Each structure stands twice: as C-alpha cells, then as structure tokens.
Amino acid sequence: MISVKSLRVDYDTVTAVEDLDLEVGPGEVFGLLGPNGAGKTSTIKAIARAIEPTYGEIRIDGVDPDVHPEEAWRRIGYMPDLPPLYPDLTVRQYLDVFAAAHLVARPGRSDRVREWAARVDLEKKLDTRVSELSRGMKQRLVLAKTLLPEPKALLLDEPASGMDPIARVEMRRLLHEAAANGAAVVISSHILSELDELCTAVGVMEKGRMVVSGSIADIRRRLETGVRLRVRPAGATPAEAVAAFLEGNPLVSGPAVAAGQCLAEFHGTEDQAAELLSALAASGLTVAEFALEHESLESLFMRVGARETS
C-alpha cells in the first residue's frame, strides 16, 4: 500500500533522509522511532508529498504521487506533528472545511462531520471555537479531520502528543479500526511503549537513515543479547543457594545476589525457563518469585541508536 524506495530528502545543506526503504501493506501499522532530527517528519512529509524528495520512488496504493498527485492524495490522510488549526472556527466548521478539501460530498457531509466529532469525543464541542479547546482536544480534532475521508494510507506524525491517557487509548482504537478496514498506517512517536501496543512493525531512524526495522518481536530477537532472570527465594532458602544452582545451568550466565534476590542473564526460550523453574523446585529450593525481564524497548532502541551513531 505504501511503498518507499531509496528516499532522500535535502534541505539546503542538510540531508534529512537518506536511502530509506519502507513497505507498509494494507492493515499494517508501521511505527517510526528516533530522536529529534532523525528524519521522521521529513519522511512522513515526503510520503504525503507536502515536500518533494530529492531522490527516490514513492507509491501509494500503486499510484506515483509525482505523476498523479491528486490521485495519491485521495488515498492519503496526513496529520502533522503540531496540529495546524484555525482558532476562530468552530469544531463543526473546521471539520466541514477539511471534509470539503477531501472531496466529501455535500449531501451527508454534515452527518459525517457529526459522526467523526462523536468518534473522537468532541460531539459536545461541535459549536465551540477551536481556540477554546485543550491541547489534547485539538489533537483529537486533527485526528478526526485526518480519518474523516477514510483514507487508505494514514500518515501520522506524533499524533499522541498532548493527549491524555484516555484519549490515547481511544486513538489506538481508532487506528486499529482503520487498519482493520485495510488502511496502511505510518506513525511516528517518541512514546515507545505506545508503538509497542499499536504497531505491527517499527523502524528506528537515526541521522536520516533507517538503522533497524521489522516487527517488535523480531527486533527484540535480533538485538537482545539476553533476558534478565530474577529469582526471589521464599522462606529459609538463601539467595546464594539459588545462585549456586543457576551457576551450573548452561542457559544462565553471571548469577549474582543483590538485595536478597538472585539476578542473572537467561539465554533460553520461555519453555526452557519453565523447565528451569521446575528444576529449581525439584531441587528443594522454594521460590517466591521467578521472572524473566525483557530489556525495555526504550533502552533497546537507545542502544541501537548509540551504536549506529558511534
């Protein structure tokens, strides 16, 4: 649905995006991660053709935006990072203006406006001026404007910034719904945990390049050197005994005792972890807590970014 090959975007003397490839199919949600200045916004703008790439090929549902821009834009819903708004319009008027811009037919346009205002929980604010809305409400309003034409390709730049937790949950639901209806979604965010729940695949950008991409599970598998194992003994079982037991296991490395717990690196699967727990119990060591702790996405991506930068 969204296909990008060898994309490059230049601003004056700065190359914002370089040699970027991206494929997002119908129903997929792709998350773009990276620090400020990594090139996420430029990538999204280039796909939306709000800016023109220097090199590269982009296809939206098979349509080349350079050749048939209007056809491509019929398929695109674009939401920039800072919500552009007309402060003096009401919510109803704002949605009406952009519904017209996306060729939503006049008969039924006002119903559509009302429907989408309700879906982002702004129905009661339909006649409120945009300037009187909170930051999160404004963000939801722009989201409604983006989803209202029911585009096949959704390009969302930091859509959750400023939203409260309830609104975020609602946004996730709406995006899942759009994806379920066959839309391809590209979303950039700094909130990694949010992408974890929302995306079918993610890509990490650093200095204009995509340094790693794939499904989150796949990236974990590729990048994680190990999972941290934490065992808290129960009753009279000393943590040292647990450490001594783990010492002899080939799937465990570096067991150490800290604050009455035993911490180690575990290199096996979840099934193997279950077998290890059984073995611990069979050896007579009582365990109050046995946990496999994955490295957080945040630290994982920070590590990737740092490695690529260095």
Add this chain to the structure above:
Amino acid sequence: MKLVSLQDNPQFLKGFYLRTRFPEVIFEPVLVALALVVFLVVPSSGGPVWSVLAAFCGGVMALLLLLLAPAMAGRMAAAEVREGTLDFYRAAPLYTRNHVVGLIAGAVFPEWVLSAALALVFLPVACAMGIPWHLALAFVASLAMTGALAAAAVATAALHTRENQGSSLRLLVILAVGFWLAFALLGAARAYFQSLWVFMTGIPLVNAVIQHAALDREGFSAGHSLVLVMLQAGMQLPLFLLCWVNIWRVFRGPRWYNSRKLQAVLVAVYAFFCMIPDDASFWRPKSVPLEYRNSPDRPSLAHEPQEAAGVIASGVTALLLIGTMLVGSPETAQVARGLRRARKAGKRGVSWLDDCAVSAPAMLAVTGVCLLAQGALYIAGFSEFTPQMALGFLLLCLNLLFLALFYQCVQIGWGARGRKLFMFYIIAAWVVLPMITRFSATGLLLSPWLPFTVLIVGAGVPLGTDLAAEATAATVAALVLNAALACAAAVVLRNQYRRLKEQVFGA
C-alpha cells in the same frame, strides 16, 4: 477537474465562516450607512446632492475595494502561513485552482457585495449628474479590476512571508508605500518617457470621470471608454496572472511551467511593454484637449531628452537580471529534484525554464528579451539609443550575466554556505579591496575578479546616471574580460550540471 462550487470550496467555506460571524459582519454596512447619512444630512459646500452622493459612493467603493478587501485577503493568507495549514491543502486531492479562487473570494466577498450595492446606487446617480453611462460603468469596472489586483497582490505577499499576527498590516503598508514610491519615481521619469504603464493604475479613467464635462463636449463615446477599460485590463492582467501563479505555487508546491524563470522572462517582456510611449492618440477623440491626460504639461516626445530612455531601460534590465539571478538560481538539491521529475516524465533533462534548471539559459533569455526590447524601441524611433549607450548597455548585460552564472556555480557547489561566500566576494571585490588600495588604478587592477576594473581604470566611464561607454581599447578589454568570465562560469556550470545528471539518471 473543474472548479468546484463555492459551497464545496474549503478556502471559501473558511472565509465565509470567519467573515460572517456576528457582530463583525454588520460593522462595515452599518459604518457605510452612517457615513451616508452624515454626508447627506450635513450641508455640503454648495454642490448638488447628486454630486455628493456620487462622490460618496465612488469614494467608499474605492476604500472597500482598494484598501479593506486587500487587507482582508492579506490577513487570511497570512493566517494560513502562521497556523501552518498550508500542508493540509498541499496534501488534499482538490485541484489547486480551487484553493486560489476560494482564498481570494472567501476573504473579500463582504466588501465586494457591499461595493456592488453601492455601485447600484452610483450608476444612476452618476448618470443623473451628467457622467456618460459608459464612463460610469467603466469607472466601476476599473475599480473592480484594480481591487482584484490589489487583493491578489497582498495575498501573494502575505503567503510569501513567515511573519505572524501583524504581517498583513505591515505588508499592506509596505505595498502601499512601494506602490506610491513607484508612482513618484516613474512620475518623475514620465516627463521624459510617458508610457503605457499609467494604465495599470486606472488613473486615466479617474481623470476621464473628473473631466467628463469637457470630454462630453468633444464627443467622448462608449468606444473611448471601452478602450480605456481594455487598456487598463491589458496592463493589469499580466500582474494579476503573476499573483495567481504565485498563490497557486504556494498551495501546490513547485511544479514546472509555472516557474519563477518563466515568470522572469514574462516580466522582462512586460516591463519593456510598459515602457512603450503613450504617444499614439488612437483611443482619444481627435479634438479632445489634453486636460484629462495624466500630465497636461507633458512636453512632446520630440523634445524629450532621449538619453533618459536608455538609462531607464538599462536600469530595468539590471533589475530584471539581478532579480532573475536571485530567484532563479537553484541549489544542488533543487536541480536534482528537477532532474528526477524529468526522468519520471521520460525526458533527458530539466526544461530550461523550470525552477530546478540551472540559470544560464534563463539568464540568456532575459538578456535576449532586454536586448530585443531595446532594439525594438530604437527601431520604432521611441528611443534615441546612441552607440555609446548601446556599448554601456552591453557591458552591463555581460557583467550581470557573468555574476548570475558565477552565483549559480556557487549555489550548486556550496549551497547556503555558497550564498554567504558570494556576498563576501561581492563585498571584498567591490568594496574592501578598492578601499584598501585607496581606489588607485594599480589597486583596482589587483582585483582580477572585478569585471568593471579595466573599464573604470582605462576609460573612466561614469556608470552612474548616464550609462555610456566610448569604444576605447579599455572598453574592448572590458568587453572581452566580461565575456570570457561569463563563458568560464558557463563551462564550470555545464560540468556541475553534467555530474548531477549522471548522479540522478544513473541512480
């Protein structure tokens, strides 16, 4: 896709929603009605009531169409830039022309509706006070045309700024000052060179309305009014189209065939067209006195100092070339984008008037237009263009051509950093180095990249108010030096372009 109806035009809808809010929507009609009452009730200085009413309607229409409506168009356009909503329209499937129409129409419609109502009062009143119906109608049409041009111009300027709240007001002031400054400057030159440009201001029609009694006696007919309106339309239309294209470009992003370079060539043609002397009285009744002309004391063309024509033409040429150089010299990335588009369209290179094409052909085209226009003015006998002036003019063109090509090389080679280097070069070569050497001949000769050096040193040619050059050895040397520098820059540029092309087409 054709134009959508205004009810489906997002820009118009936005304008409509913003401009019909209560109570703002009634401000202007109420103020106009109050002013009308005051005008009619307060005893005038002896004039008949029809004159007062006609003057009031005409004045308020001018105020609405020439001041308030453009201010509103500027405000709306500036808000698009300020709020960052342009990206939304750029990524919307509606054809761009709809945005342009909607932006202007949505911003100015209250003033235009009110003006239309006043015109309905003005026309019968004007007829009642003796103004011929065709002249009254022509006056209204003239105001409407100038109003449309002013609104488009202010909107264009506002869309090209990154300013905030006060931008539209500042822009309006700048434009008004610029307009009247141009009036003053060109008005001063008019004594020497009365040209067609005055018709773009609509003043001949206003003069005709003021002098209607005298004109009527001399047989001023509907045909004459029509010619005046057509001349004004002819002079304003290119400027209106220029504004249209620039607003279109803002909503659309750069697309070729609407390029700045094409505009530069068209502006060059237009600028020289404006300079055609209005000596032919083809539109005037034969026996009509000159009172209603713009300059009753205007001397006849035969006695005008012809050198001034050459100086004005040289100044226009220099401005056009410098303008083309500044707006039409793309950076590496822009050229690469143009080449990418050309490759997609199955072409071997960028169209030479595309924004993304290197500037050499565009500069040559503008230079060619300037030379041709000069030649045409000379052949038609409007301008006594002496060989000395021609030589000075040629030197000016060559020098600016070299500078433009050199600037393009710098842009391609170093981008934004290059622009700064270029400015340093200009300051160093033209100011610092001559100052260090105390403007001595030797010192000036030490500046090898200063193309005028040989000319200044060898011939002592004044290049200020009276551009002319004697055919001395120094002048020939200056000609050769400028031509050689322009050729060298063109060769470097060609190589830079070839490398870029290989990069894009090889990719």
